[in-house]
Amino acid sequence: MSYALGIIIFFVIAAIAAMTGIGGGTMFVPLLLLLNYSFHEATSISLFLITVTGFSAFLRYRKEKLVDWKLALVMEVFTDMGSFTGGFTSIHINPVVLKILFSLILIAVAMITIKVKLEYKRNKPLKEGFGYWKRNFNGITYSIPVLYMIPLIFVAGYLSGLLGIGGGAVKIPMMILWFNIPAKVAIATSTLMVSITAATGLGGHLVHETMDWKMALILAVGAFIGGQVGSRFSLKLPEDKVKKMVGYVFILVAIFMTTQTLITGR
Numbered sequence: 001m002s003y004a005l006g007i008i009i010f011f012v013i014a015a016i017a018a019m020t021g022i023g024g025g026t027m028f029v030p031l032l033l034l035l036n037y038s039f040h041e042a043t044s045i046s047l048f049l050i051t052v053t054g055f056s057a058f059l060r061y062r063k064e065k066l067v068d069w070k071l072a073l074v075m076e077v078f079t080d081m082g083s084f085t086g087g088f089t090s091i092h093i094n095p096v097v098l099k100i101l102f103s104l105i106l107i108a109v110a111m112i113t114i115k116v117k118l119e120y121k122r123n124k125p126l127k128e129g130f131g132y133w134k135r136n137f138n139g140i141t142y143s144i145p146v147l148y149m150i151p152l153i154f155v156a157g158y159l160s161g162l163l164g165i166g167g168g169a170v171k172i173p174m175m176i177l178w179f180n181i182p183a184k185v186a187i188a189t190s191t192l193m194v195s196i197t198a199a200t201g202l203g204g205h206l207v208h209e210t211m212d213w214k215m216a217l218i219l220a221v222g223a224f225i226g227g228q229v230g231s232r233f234s235l236k237l238p239e240d241k242v243k244k245m246v247g248y249v250f251i252l253v254a255i256f257m258t259t260q261t262l263i264t265g266r
Contacts, residue, residue: 006215007222010049014226016249018057019234021172021187023050023194025165026106030253037094037212043164044211045219047087047202050165052220054195056227058188064235066188068137068181071144076193078150079167080200081156082157087204092164099261102163103254109169110250142180148175158195161201168194169227169250187234191227 009031017024025046033040061067090098126143128134133144152174160167168190175186205211 002051003218004120006219009222010219011097011222011226011235014049014053014056014223015230015233016226017050017053018060018191018227018230019187019237020168021057021190021194021234022168023160023165023190024053025050025160025198026109026164026169026250027253029102029164030256035215039091039098040205040209041141043087043162044202044205044209045092046164046207047161047198047215047222047235048211048216049219050198051195051202051225054168054193054198056224057191057231058195060228060231061188061191062204064188065138066185067192068135068185068189069192071135071137071181072189072192074133075149075153075171077194079153079160079171079193079197082154082159083161083167083197083201084204086158086161086163090205096261098163100154100258101159102165103258103261105159105163105165105169106250106254109173110247110254112173112247114244114247116256118153137185140182140185144179157197157201160197160202164201167197171178184235191228191231 010028013024013027013031024045028046028049029039029042032045033039037045058067124140126134127145128143131147132144133146135142135144147189153171156167156170156174159165159170171193172183172186172190175181175189176183181189202211
């Protein structure tokens, strides 16, 4: 693949990732595998690209005042612990096992994305008291179940660092369905979180591994521009249509990865 074609392809993926807040690793990793990188090499480059994509999209969402900073920073403390641990321990796990796990997670997230209507329920009663954190952001109030959130986002972070994904595909459904956060706020806040999560996961990988920095920096050009373009479109397009499209792409990618793994045995 030429560098120019690589920049264009990764620009498109980054734009979709920025529109939906998912990070992009679910599509970055399979493409890097097609370029003959090992799974561990692919996850390292993917995490670097997610960091660039997420930060680029975050810059745009920040201007629109859609990022809930406090929620993002609290969640990231525990997500980053999991992400660094996942990146650090990934070298000890068979790549075939990682690919199958990656595919299963893709299918699960795709089903949630396609089947579940992700929307903010204005009149949903708020839970308060011990273990709940009541947030008021831009005139919208929601309640965060902290005691349940901590272990879940640690696991989400661990899987992010382990598999080279940003974690947004797990966090966004959680924020909308469980925390009742409006989709645009959830997506915008996720872009900040996935960039930090990916960076800490990459740190865990680099303790044991090296990375193809030349390819990573070249593809990062497309990722940064895609993050800017995708975040602008997200403010105009209906999230449900975009999410369903991405859900079907996830299923196709999962089928491809599983088939490739079974055929090649690696």
